Amino acid sequence: MASSRSPVRGVPEDRQCGHCRRRISLVESTIRCRCGLAFCERHRAAESHECQFDWRQMQRDKVARENPKVIQASSKLGSSKEWFEQYCKHHPERSTQLLHLMGFLLVAAMSFRGLLLCVSQGAFILFLRQLVLGYFLAMVLVHGLPQVLSLPASSCRFCVFSWDVLTKPQWCLAAECQKAKEHLNVALAKGQHGLKRS
Numbered sequence: 001m002a003s004s005r006s007p008v009r010g011v012p013e014d015r016q017c018g019h020c021r022r023r024i025s026l027v028e029s030t031i032r033c034r035c036g037l038a039f040c041e042r043h044r045a046a047e048s049h050e051c052q053f054d055w056r057q058m059q060r061d062k063v064a065r066e067n068p069k070v071i072q073a074s075s076k077l078g079s080s081k082e083w084f085e086q087y088c089k090h091h092p093e094r095s096t097q098l099l100h101l102m103g104f105l106l107v108a109a110m111s112f113r114g115l116l117l118c119v120s121q122g123a124f125i126l127f128l129r130q131l132v133l134g135y136f137l138a139m140v141l142v143h144g145l146p147q148v149l150s151l152p153a154s155s156c157r158f159c160v161f162s163w164d165v166l167t168k169p170q171w172c173l174a175a176e177c178q179k180a181k182e183h184l185n186v187a188l189a190k191g192q193h194g195l196k197r198s
Contacts, residue, residue, distance in 0.1 A: 110134025
């Protein structure tokens, strides 16, 4: 290694091979390895001088720097507010938001129907069946209808109709409820505005 050999007398350190301490030319002394040392022609390759530089880590850093993550992992979010911001980012079109609202209301209506059937007939399975049926119909509405109507497709994330519902169901539900409240406020405001004109 470089530290096991002593420098050659009369030759400056920067003009010696970092491995064998042989005198190198001025041009060779300007060609430095990533580890910071200059080497003779025989030891210039990283494998030849037992280079301590972490080439793999350099490539990992380069890939990470040149390819930033566009979609944030759901496990990295720390609050329901951050979750809702990501929900809005992945559902920018109003048509997509309204389809999610209709799907959400369909699940709620089918769950309510199942609850009534459960209470009237005394069978909990009826509630579960209505809940699953409502969720399936809502999934068809949210994911199938945009393709049929040629609406812009969204990257459905951070909502009750995505896989993220398995990681944080309470935050998915909170995001859907928050967006439903916003749509209800807009509808009420437009309704009041229409009444004022009459």
